[in-house]
């Protein structure tokens with residue numbers, strides 16, 4: 026298969042702390058970005074949790090107008106700038122901001138970004154609803170979400186909440202985990218507490234925050250990806 030972005034020989038293979046093999050990065054890029062070129066080419070893009078610039082780089086290779094990456098770990102911000110520069114991109118094409126995305130988003134004006142990427146972050150926080158509310162307020166044309174999901178299956182008969190008079194139906198589950206915040210791929214919250222939502226919960230949250238979406242075909246049991254747009258009917 027001819028790839029529009031090929032990670033062979035790129036520095037991300039060294040600097041990423043997120044299982045960065047050539048095959049995985051090429052596959053993710055193909056499925057989530059290259060096949061959604063209309064959401065990338067000539068667009069202003071926000072890359073949430075940009076890590077070492079892995080997917081910001083892909084966006085520029087695919088013709089994005091400008092990319093802003095937000096990442097709280099300073100050495101990863103440094104790596105991202107070095108990586109993109111060493112691969113021939115000019116600093117006039119991108120900015121990497123060292124910040125917590127929850128500090129950054131409230132200052133963004135609606136329409137400032139055409140496309141927002143959220144790859145590998147939705148399960149490193151417990152603030153999913155706040156994140157989606159901010160993204161909806163900013164009103165990008167496209168929101169591409171890729172997240173790990175919780176696959177726990179609970180039989181309906183075990184659900185206590187469903188019998189409460191005010192509870193209509195179950196939206197899904199969130200499993201809470203403690204991560205080690207000293208690790209580069211983890212939450213920055215000192216307690217380490219994070220929440221991994223079930224697939225049905227991700228979809229309920231997207232819908233309730235005013236997105237219409239389609240699942241991007243990606244064969245993985247532990248994760249799911251979506252191309253979402255603001256639902257103007259809501």
Ligand SMILES: C[S@@+](CC[C@H](N)C(=O)[O-])C[C@H]1O[C@@H](n2cnc3c(N)ncnc32)[C@H](O)[C@@H]1O
Nearest residue numbers: 043074076097125126144145209210211212213
């Ligand atoms: C699993 S990595 C995913 C990195 C990259 N987006 C990818 O898909 O390869 C999670 C990233 O989220 C970053 N992160 C953690 N808490 C954050 C926060 N509050 N705001 C922005 N980024 C955060 C971490 O530093 C790390 O780079």
